[in-house]
Amino acid sequence: xxxxxxxxxxxxxxxxxxxxxxxxxxxxxxxxxxxxxxxxxxxxxxxxxxxxxxxxxxxxxxxxxxxxxxxxxxxxxxxxxx
Numbered sequence: 001x002x003x004x005x006x007x008x009x010x011x012x013x014x015x016x017x018x019x020x021x022x023x024x025x026x027x028x029x030x031x032x033x034x035x036x037x038x039x040x041x042x043x044x045x046x047x048x049x050x051x052x053x054x055x056x057x058x059x060x061x062x063x064x065x066x067x068x069x070x071x072x073x074x075x076x077x078x079x080x081x082x
């Protein structure tokens with residue numbers, strides 16, 4: 001679950017597994033697998049970062065020895081973007 005912010009400033013907790021896609025049109029609009037749409041203040045890149053952070057936390061909880069794999073992936077991603 002990730003915490004986002006509605007346009008009116010109220011916090012919203014979203015099950016990240018239900019996000020089908022996110023668009024900036026011009027506000028960030030999340031389309032869920034249910035067909036529901038949510039408009040949030042965070043940018044698409046912020047939603048992505050929060051989702052990745054949440055998933056990494058799940059991996060750390062379920063697989064305590066995964067830390068080295070996550071660090072290696074982050075290093076590889078950073079090198080690829082440079």
